[in-house]
Amino acid sequence: MTSYVALLRAVNVGGTGKLPMDELRAMCADAGFADARTYIASGNVVFSADGDEDAVRSVLEERLAAYAGAPVGVLVRDAQQMRAVLEANPFPDEPGNRTAAVFLAEPPAVDALEEARHVDDERFELGTREIYVHYPSGMGRSRLRIPAAERGTARNLNTVAQLVAMLDELDRGA
Structure with a gap:
């Protein structure tokens, strides 16, 4: 089995896409994924499959589409x-809560x-x-729009680091 993280797009953000994390873990178990664990309520789940x-x-x-009645974007x-994403951070000296990785399905142009x-x-x-993206003034204040990122999903680097730690635990069998 391989350890994965699934990053759901637009789940439990701004009052839209309500999905309890216990439901997400149950979906993973029903799909035959092992050891599913979620991190915060914004649609992050690690598992083996x-x-x-x-x-x-x-x-x-x-x-997820069956549950929500509409497509839900998932990046895996x-x-x-994931470790490579963390290590490639071009802004390593900046706070992790002000730096994000926007995950995409394909390489950006x-x-x-x-x-x-x-x-x-x-x-x-x-x-x-x-x-x-590094947001010196904070992500919440930014009006930045990157068209290539619109179909992606962003996670700050603190979250990415936590997900990597969870994947490491899963790989160690913890």
Whole structure:
């Protein structure tokens, strides 16, 4: 079995996409995923599963659509990929709560950042299948819009670090 994290898009954010985390863990168990654990209520779940990233995503998207009555975006990364996201952070000296990785399904186009709008003091860089953004004034105050990021889901680097730690525990059998 491979350890994965699933990052759900637009779940329990701003009063939309209500999904109790115990329901998410139950969906994972029903899908045959082992040791499902959630982190905060915004749709982060780690688990072990047979199958590749696409198969895992597909199964989870099906179950979530049945539950929600509408499609729910799911991005899946294995433990090695999540660790690489954390290690590739281009803003390592900045606070983790002011730096985010926007997870994408596909690698961003090399010119993906050229269409950014409402840029104030934010800095951003491309990753492998992520866009990193540092928000010096805070994410909540930012009006930044990056069209290439609109179908992704963002997690601050503190959350990414916690998810990596949870994946490490899962791999150790803790």
